[in-house]
Amino acid sequence: MSLLTDLTAALGAAHVITGADLERYRSDWTTHYTSDPVAAVRPGSTAEVAQVMQIAARHGVAVVPVSGRTGLVGGAMTTGGLMLSVERLNRIREIKPGARIAIVEAGVVLDRLHEAAEAEGLYFPLWFGARGSAMIGGVLSTNAGGSNVLRYGSTRALCLGLEVVLPDGRVLNLMSQLHKDNSGYDLKHLFIGAEGTLGVITAAVMKLVPRPRAYATATLSARSLPDALALLNRLQMVSGGLVEAFEYMPETYMRRLAEARPDIRQPFTPRQEVNILVELGSTRPSDAVADAEGVLPLAAMLQSALEDMLAEGMVLDAEIAASEAQRRAMWQRRELAAEITVARQPAIDTDICLPVDSVATFFARIHDRLTTLDPGAETLSVAHLGDGNIHFTVFGTDDSADLYDRVVEAVEDEVQALRGSFSAEHGVGLSKLASMRRRKDPVALDVMRSVKVALDPAGRMNPGKVIPE
Amino acid sequence: MSLLTDLTAALGAAHVITGADLERYRSDWTTHYTSDPVAAVRPGSTAEVAQVMQIAARHGVAVVPVSGRTGLVGGAMTTGGLMLSVERLNRIREIKPGARIAIVEAGVVLDRLHEAAEAEGLYFPLWFGARGSAMIGGVLSTNAGGSNVLRYGSTRALCLGLEVVLPDGRVLNLMSQLHKDNSGYDLKHLFIGAEGTLGVITAAVMKLVPRPRAYATATLSARSLPDALALLNRLQMVSGGLVEAFEYMPETYMRRLAEARPDIRQPFTPRQEVNILVELGSTRPSDAVADAEGVLPLAAMLQSALEDMLAEGMVLDAEIAASEAQRRAMWQRRELAAEITVARQPAIDTDICLPVDSVATFFARIHDRLTTLDPGAETLSVAHLGDGNIHFTVFGTDDSADLYDRVVEAVEDEVQALRGSFSAEHGVGLSKLASMRRRKDPVALDVMRSVKVALDPAGRMNPGKVIPE
Incomplete structure (x- = not known):
């Protein structure tokens, strides 16, 4: 047949x-x-x-x-x-509010899980632009990240259990609801982030967290990137680890935003070099009760910390969102990045990760490299700064494959020298196979190949992806 | 030669x-x-x-x-x-306070890392009895847990990077300091918890966290285990996730503690069924400033939550530590468990994990089973209740291998029926090979064998452990 x-x-x-x-x-x-x-x-x-x-x-x-x-x-x-x-595997099998878990199939759209969790007063803390279309299966297969990784971790950290169909059709049932399980190798981590090259994820047990009742959101300019990192550590300490997002928008981004969307109010005049969107989230009911002037304790804490840093000269200016509308406007500035980046072509996009204390060095070095490679090139970046994850885009003066390759290699050179990764959260797929070949530790590649052959000896699962030949 | x-x-x-x-x-x-x-x-x-x-x-x-x-x-x-x-691989290579990481070799004793982190105002949040002897290599190889897993995760969650020597002597350098890295399979998770069967861990990059400045610690009795779980969720919400430990000591444990150590004050008279040691930890400086009566805000928050639960009938009694000495006394009650369990032999020890909302069902069912198996048997348990992890010990009326096997199998039966694990945090080694054979999903065992053969084809790395033949 x-x-x-x-x-x-x-x-x-x-x-x-x-x-x-x-x-x-x-x-x-x-x-x-x-x-x-x-x-x-x-x-x-x-x-x-x-x-x-x-x-x-x-x-x-x-x-x-x-x-x-x-x-x-x-x-x-x-x-x-x-x-x-997996689109028809779209059942939310169960939400257990007491245990704070959701048992979901691979075809459940991320936003549906957000809604189902919210109905129980809980939150599924994975948040990124494609949340209205992305499904749990892909989210797990790519170990998706986003804006809340700083607080809650990547998809990997939110997964307790997994169901996988192996290349030969056997079903591997790892649907654990457990927070501790040391009965042999933790196989789920092999399939999370494997981009479908080892098996098909069909269902998962995901962690839920209490939903924040109050947010405090600010846009600030810091004197430097190292000062921004110091500010993040300070805010983590004084808030008790409540920082949900810490997003960096350099002057080049704010300028392009002003050009593309003059309707969007700019936070600072003149424009500043190091703009940060910071958000704290708290589940404490006491953090959601405003004082006589209508100020929430969480916002007061943020304001006090920012005032200290202003006095020390590490923060140059800051504004705190005084309403949900102001908060949304701050997020809109950041979330327009995808639209603004795509609008100009040709663009050389990268998705890199650096040790958090090497981000400033990276920018300085890549600036120098570009001056030699293509003096007319412009750059645009936004960064999940708390994770060291930069979406760095270069607009070259020509659209030749040669310039593209030279820029990508220059970025990779500097990332490698600083012990970073050429793929932070988007994965490898087809587009970063060359980077894997050039940059990944050869022993690591060999071990990946051994694992691939062990689980998929015929090489039929999503062939040609992730591992270069 | x-x-x-x-x-x-x-x-x-x-x-x-x-x-x-x-x-x-x-x-x-x-x-x-x-x-x-x-x-x-x-x-x-x-x-x-x-x-x-x-x-x-x-x-x-x-x-x-x-x-x-x-x-x-x-x-x-x-x-x-x-x-x-690995005892001579004992260098703490670097502590990076800004990036909040420690780069350590496998022979570093856990307490040395605690001290080095503390010197920087940071905390390495892995805490268990053997911390004065256990070394990072073993901690990683067994994915060690302990009392703070609820807040900070097991060893696996604290590891950013790993250096491993493979069975053939190649060095696999995965010493990433990155919070996001999706460049291929995340191989470090293969070696963490593999108990040395796939390679030798020689160094690691570990996460550090801000050190709590204030603790609020209480011993309470709850009306039932489900009420205790509800209390935990309530405390997580009102504190914004500050629960560091949530330890369960049933009446049987408190009774044996009273017999073995009459010098230790008992918290409640008469003894209660469901005793919980709960601890919150906060890095917020504001949580460390006492009010006019000398009460810390964190303790006031805990007290207020406990009073609400008392009024609702879910908490029956409670005492909050008013000093560091009282806090230490509360912890001493819990930490004497190892000594008290070992003192009586023969003992049938288990280390099991259950979905957090199934712990009460497990105790009810295993009680019934023991009534049939050995009506004279006594039990003793302590539990990291927030993780669903129970150290459940049975003292049989004889020391026959037959009774031992029947009790272990009964525990495993009930654990399996509730979708738990027969090994929560201690691992498999030799002592749980039979449990692996009996209880682990056969497909999962097959996949483990495939991985083992792929990485250690000659079978020379810690042979005979973890995976049954």
């Missing part, structure tokens, strides 16, 4: 998609990558995923798991492989 | 230990396990560890990494293998 006949027998014709109906599976969020799968299938249960994997094994067909297709590195792209979409 | 000649040439005679000098390496903390190694070696650098691994590979000798030898499951035991002690 043919592959499609077998798949149709297993899933029903409605869930084996070919021909013109494949259109919506061909492109992804980036629009840089175009897939040409043999078919897309939409299994409706873990058992059906297992059947699909068995059928694919029998026919020797590659399988590429896809969920919300919001990835930025081509990780869900395929030519000739079978796309396995 | 012989094995010992090669080792002596590499390390010098002083660091290749044989004969009578081996005595101190033969036994461990438990005294249940006795090793008979061919030799013990003490390499002084990562390069020397690599040499040892190459020499052992050439001679086909098994290698068992050892550090503080405080493990409880026989994980560092060997007959005929080469003991590789």
Whole structure:
């Protein structure tokens, strides 16, 4: 029997998609990558995923798991492989408020989990732009990050248990609800962040946290990046670790924001070099009770810390959001980064991570390198500064592949010299295979290859991704 | 050349230990396990560890990494293998207070790291009884837990980077100081908790946290275990996640404590069923400034929450430590558990983990099972209740192997039915191999075997541990 006949027998014709109906599976969020799968299938249960994997094994067909297709590195792209979409595995199986966990399937959209948690007075603390489309399966497979990693960790840190269908169709049940389990190797960490190259994640047990009742949000300018880091540490100490986000917007970003969106109010005149968006969040009911002047204790704490730093000269200026509308306006400035970056092409995008105390050095060095490589180049960046994660973009004066390669290599050089990573939160997929080949420790690459061969000896799980040949 | 000649040439005679000098390496903390190694070696650098691994590979000798030898499951035991002690890899290479990390070698004793962090106003939040002897290498290899996991996570959550010597002597450098890194599989998680079966951990980058300036500590009795869990969630919310420890001591424990140590004051008369030691810790300077009556804000918050719960009937009685001496006395009651458990033999010890909302069900069910198995049996337990981790001990009326096996199997039955783990924080080593065989998902065992073969094809790294044949 043919592959499609077998798949149709297993899933029903409605869930084996070919021909013109494949259109919506061909492109992804980036629009840089175009897939040409043999078919897309939409299994409706873990058992059906297992059947699909068995059928694919029998026919020797590659399988590429896809969920919300919001990835930025081509990780869900395929030519000739079978796309396995988890979109119908979309049940929130259970929310346990007492235990603060959610048991969810891989096709649950991130925002649905946000809403379900909120209905219980809880929060699922993973927050990034694509939250209205990204699904749990992809979020886990890419170990997604975002703005709240500083406080709550990446996806990996929020996952207690996992269900995975292996390349040969066996189901690996690691659906633990436990906070401690030392019974052998912790296998879930192999599959989280593996971008579907070792198996298909079908369900997970995720941690929930108490929902903050009060936020205190400010935009400030710091004297320097090291001063900003000192401010972060100070705020962590005085607040007892309540910093939810600490986002850096350099002058180049604020300038481009002013040009692109003159309707958006700028925080400081004249523009400042080191602009920081900081947000504290507290679940303490006492932090949500305003004083006689309508000021929340959390905002008062933030104000007091900023005043101290102003007096010491480390903070140059600051404004605290006095209302939810002001808070949203501060976040809008930061969240327009994606739109503003994409608007100008050609752009050389990177997603790098540095030790938090090396961020300033990186900027100084890469500035020097660009002066030599392309004196007319402009840069734009925003950063999850508390994590050392910079989205650094270069607009070169030409769109040659040569300049692109030289800039990427220069960024990688400086990142490597400072012991950083060329991929902080977006993953490797196809777009960073060359970086993996050039920059990753060869012993680490060898160990990854050994693990890949051990779990997927036929090399049929999302082949050609993550690990360079 | 012989094995010992090669080792002596590499390390010098002083660091290749044989004969009578081996005595101190033969036994461990438990005294249940006795090793008979061919030799013990003490390499002084990562390069020397690599040499040892190459020499052992050439001679086909098994290698068992050892550090503080405080493990409880026989994980560092060997007959005929080469003991590789990391005790001379004892440098704290660097503490970076701004970045809040410590770069340490595997032979650093946990308490030395505590002291070094404290000197910088920081805290390394891993705290358990053996902290004066346990070394970082063993702590990582067993993914050690303890009393502060609730707030800061297990060892795994505190590790940013790792250096590992592989079985063939290659050095795998994963010494990242990064908070985000999605450049391929996160290999460090393979080695953390692998009990030395995949390689030798030689160094690590560990996270530090701000040191709490104020603690609020109380002993209370709750109406029931579910009420205790509700109390924990309430305290997490009102404190903004400041609960550092939430330890359960049932009546059976308090009774035995009274018998063994009549000098220790009991908290409640008459004795209560559900006794909880709770501790909050805060880095906020404002939480460390006492009011006019000498009460700290943190203690006032705890008191207020406990009074609410008293009024609701969920808390039956409570006392808050009014001084550091009273706080220490509360902790002493809990920390005497090890001494009191060991004092009575024969004892059937377990270290189990349950979903936090299933702990009460477990106690009810295991009580029923014991009534049938051995009506005269007594039990003793303490629990890291916030993690669902119970150290459950049974004193049978005889010391037969048959009763031992039946009790262990009954505990495992009930743990498995509630989707718990038979090993929460102590690991597998030798002592839980039978449990692994009986209880671990067969697919998970298969995947572990595949990983083991991929990384250690000759099976020479700590053979016979963790994965049953």
